[in-house]
Amino acid sequence: MRPSGRKLNELRPVTIETGVTRHAEGSCLIRMGDTHVLCTASLEDRVPPFLKNTGLGWVTAEYGMLPRATHSRMQREAKRGQSGRTQEIQRLIGRSLRAGLDRVALGERQITIDCDVIQADGGTRCASITGGWVALRLAVNKLMKAREVLTDPLVDPVAAVSCGIYAGQPVLDLDYPEDSEAGTDGNFVMTGSGKLIEVQMSAEGATFSRDQMVQLLDLAERGVAGLVAAQHEAVGA
Amino acid sequence: MRPSGRKLNELRPVTIETGVTRHAEGSCLIRMGDTHVLCTASLEDRVPPFLKNTGLGWVTAEYGMLPRATHSRMQREAKRGQSGRTQEIQRLIGRSLRAGLDRVALGERQITIDCDVIQADGGTRCASITGGWVALRLAVNKLMKAREVLTDPLVDPVAAVSCGIYAGQPVLDLDYPEDSEAGTDGNFVMTGSGKLIEVQMSAEGATFSRDQMVQLLDLAERGVAGLVAAQHEAVGA
């Protein structure tokens, strides 16, 4: 019944390839089906002004799409400026990754996660969070190996998945053909231990019930468990 | 236990004054405690390009804050451009109001809802949605009275409220002192008949459980019911 032939509760094939760029302190290319996102973690000296001399660290994120990541070419944001959608997504990624962060343990340094969508087929913000955490993990591993950070500041993995009501059925991990048809969909950000970080459910020109909300949450828990397993495998933990 | 002395499940005093500006097709000043938002509905000839010659109508929203609506003065967005936060909020307002809209019944016209925060004390986006619907209702009433629209395109009222975990307890309708302390909070947009339109729950530097999610949802249902009653009273329905 799904265009891809997947079962209702089935994730797309997920692969996370690490060490894909030589300059970044951490990097991976995450593929969720045909959605491919390059995630890099950059360690930077500076922290935002409000954190100066607090001893606390910061993780922030930026998000972009290559112009031809999509079916028809989009205008380059470097030419027209960042859209509201882009800013909304990068705020979500940063907030999500900070939920799993011990800022005291990180110490007064900033790590910037760049998520650049090479190819898009739905779910790019979720893939960015899942892959972004892997890049962050690798950068923190480097800091710990160099004994610049002594206590692990990453207390729990963070991953995200989308779910939605497609053709009247709750389905896991929407691809673009499903996403463009679904009246209701949601993004769920969770930790490896099953805690919730962010829930965004939204109906475009429609509504949804409490029951549907719970059904989607059930699917999301299952999906995130699969993604966290893929993260563990990627970082060798 | 709440700074305001309110009960855990108690809304702030809500008043909705209509007809507050003479040019707009619909307008109201909504006050939720010390949060005051001026909402206007402007009927416009044009529809967005993707709706031309479709016969379908559109509702969109813009959001702003006066520079001294807040405790310390903020820079004017006309000087620095709209922030990501502002764009995120106005996209939410528009999406929420369209969920209760029959676009065929409205016909090929656009109504723009402007929500300008005169004074802020937390929950400005929710007050904007609740007040924005009243302005929209009044503008549509005018169209129906003039028999330019024959079937009511507003199928169900739309209102919104925030809830959060404050000092370990789920509380309804956060004011600013609560909002700035709450680790988890959420915005719930619902219809008058209790359907969900948008759920945004978010933890900054924290996580939340499924149980807490359900508790907040319970509070939100109660709060929205009170807001819908205030809307009905304001529009005389």
Place this chain on the structure above:
Amino acid sequence: MRPSGRKLNELRPVTIETGVTRHAEGSCLIRMGDTHVLCTASLEDRVPPFLKNTGLGWVTAEYGMLPRATHSRMQREAKRGQSGRTQEIQRLIGRSLRAGLDRVALGERQITIDCDVIQADGGTRCASITGGWVALRLAVNKLMKAREVLTDPLVDPVAAVSCGIYAGQPVLDLDYPEDSEAGTDGNFVMTGSGKLIEVQMSAEGATFSRDQMVQLLDLAERGVAGLVAAQHEAVGA
């Protein structure tokens, strides 16, 4: 003969309501007929760079219009940037208020006056100056009461009114229907003691004579006297 039925030398009804917003150090809502402007005064630590370590204070102003303050909706300046007209007006307001200011007495602090037009019916820049002075007066009163400022830095009230040649006759305090027809109009900023601060007379596609200039000046003196009386009443002086 005037669309409003007013006499040639008659102001619109003026009301100035103070204390309309809880955060600002001074605030008022000035209504000149159907022109309504919310004015706030914000005390700020910083002074402009050219005043650092001079011991001199500064008053500056910003001006905006809500998108639906006007008959048909205008585009939001936060989206398109401030127009030349807006910048011209806010420079005028700041310059006018500084003319009545003893910068030594104020000391090295800045007060920013925000004038936001809630509803427009002509004469918004003049109402902004008249109301802006009230907000400034209230903020300075607070500083003096706290004995942070010992000598009153506001040496003379400042108010403004427009006049023009409408249907061949000099008239006081143009409303929008008059303003849009008048070939010649002017804005006059004066002090409570009758001194001139700024005179801007302008003819669009027309010219005017010295005699007409003097007639408008006579009207302006009368109008400003009425506005200064309203200011006194508002600030309880």
Place this chain on the structure above:
Amino acid sequence: MRPSGRKLNELRPVTIETGVTRHAEGSCLIRMGDTHVLCTASLEDRVPPFLKNTGLGWVTAEYGMLPRATHSRMQREAKRGQSGRTQEIQRLIGRSLRAGLDRVALGERQITIDCDVIQADGGTRCASITGGWVALRLAVNKLMKAREVLTDPLVDPVAAVSCGIYAGQPVLDLDYPEDSEAGTDGNFVMTGSGKLIEVQMSAEGATFSRDQMVQLLDLAERGVAGLVAAQHEAVGA
């Protein structure tokens, strides 16, 4: 008593050299003492949208300063955008030139006057108006010679001069050393037949009286008469 040794009512030496650039339909380099402005008139097919199919013409103006026209180098506006001051000045120039224009006689075409300050020593906006009218006159002459315009649309010359209170005395045509000291100054735009188009009198941190206003106006009439004579000589009329 004036730094330049001029009499109180004496203009700076004025020269207007025409035909200084080969591409423009009309051009001149106006020198008022050490203030040098290059003015060009460009005939363009298009009119602003609000004039389409009305048969009416339009004159508009733009103003700029070369970065090192001033004593110390200013940042280039192409890099930082046009300042509020620049926009205010170019609106004034356009409005002034339109006051002497018969828009029906011009027909549905636009002439853009560019005023670029090569060297600044006070009074650049007035020199721009005076020189801008010469460029406009020459462009219109070309249209009339080609019989594209049959009735002269320039009904009266337009010129402008500044006056101010310097060291307690009313003086004509302020140069930069005077302008930077004057508490009160004004710009007067007039026609060749002595009618007023625009009066802008302003006091920075000071006030002025009606008597002073009249004295400055007297000086301005004398000054404009001299400038109109220079315009006539330049255009060979």
Place this chain on the structure above:
Amino acid sequence: MRPSGRKLNELRPVTIETGVTRHAEGSCLIRMGDTHVLCTASLEDRVPPFLKNTGLGWVTAEYGMLPRATHSRMQREAKRGQSGRTQEIQRLIGRSLRAGLDRVALGERQITIDCDVIQADGGTRCASITGGWVALRLAVNKLMKAREVLTDPLVDPVAAVSCGIYAGQPVLDLDYPEDSEAGTDGNFVMTGSGKLIEVQMSAEGATFSRDQMVQLLDLAERGVAGLVAAQHEAVGA
């Protein structure tokens, strides 16, 4: 003597992987050593305004760098706008690819080449041209296969390489450590048949002689021959 151990006239290892993104009409990932650029060709309906109804086609290019393509993270251009360097490079890429294009044969359609640098180690603009031509070739092949284009509009392959004077010696294909030390360097764009399209030689704080210019040109011819061979292999021609 070269940091990489390469001979003076030796290219870095070049690989061109095609079909790397599913949406674009043509795509490749070109690797010149550690410089990796993703090139996509997007077929678009519209042509620039100056080509409407001429029957002529157009090829244009855009260029970007992921923020962490470089040793230390650069600010994202979507946030700060395109730099002058970026604009200069994308103009060069477009101009170079058009030199090998028969615009009549292409017909009135536009192909946009996006070159996004995934990892940078010197020579990114040259790699973009070489890889960009491959993406263009693949997109044109598709048009020809569909018989939308009947005569091959790509008359000659286009490739580019940099050369420079490093440590006093002319060397081929500078990597970043060489590029940052070289006083003189150049970019040479040539066709497969050895014609020159663009020569850009530049000395930063130094000069060069005619002899050196000729030596670099000799190296460039050799280098481009190698790159054209790699292009042929990639497109299977």
Place this chain on the structure above:
Amino acid sequence: MRPSGRKLNELRPVTIETGVTRHAEGSCLIRMGDTHVLCTASLEDRVPPFLKNTGLGWVTAEYGMLPRATHSRMQREAKRGQSGRTQEIQRLIGRSLRAGLDRVALGERQITIDCDVIQADGGTRCASITGGWVALRLAVNKLMKAREVLTDPLVDPVAAVSCGIYAGQPVLDLDYPEDSEAGTDGNFVMTGSGKLIEVQMSAEGATFSRDQMVQLLDLAERGVAGLVAAQHEAVGA
């Protein structure tokens, strides 16, 4: 055969008038035929951040065109921002002038060269370099005369000329009618002693051979020699 009747290897008449603006530390108006560029040198206290406390000086350049320098009026860059072409040109001018500069001898100060095109007829970037060097020379002379700089930091004059293939023939110093027809053209920046600083040869929709490249270089050497003679005459050396 050339539209102007010039010989193939003949420069346009060149005049360089110095001291044309009173504020700048050095200035000239260079005329190459109908191309007229005003060049000023501004001495500034600050150096770019990367040079602070290095003892090294800096020369940078900015470039602009008056809107009606061209045949039809161009939009003012202060309104739309600097184009890629403008940025490319000003980077070239700065790089070229720095090639002839001893940054140690200049000491930690910056000189900004502004090149503003008053009238354009092809070759504006070359005229800007040639005239810019004269303005720089005059400003440095002033510093040396004041004994603020003791060793001459300008080791060799810098001048530039364009050449191209017009109607199949290599010609020197293209004017606009030639430039708009030439398939291949180039800009050559050289020193007074015949060393090369920058070579930019480019074919739009065409290619060129090594032989043609050498022919254009021969012409350029001849042209630059003439320009350097004009520079010497202008600065009285």
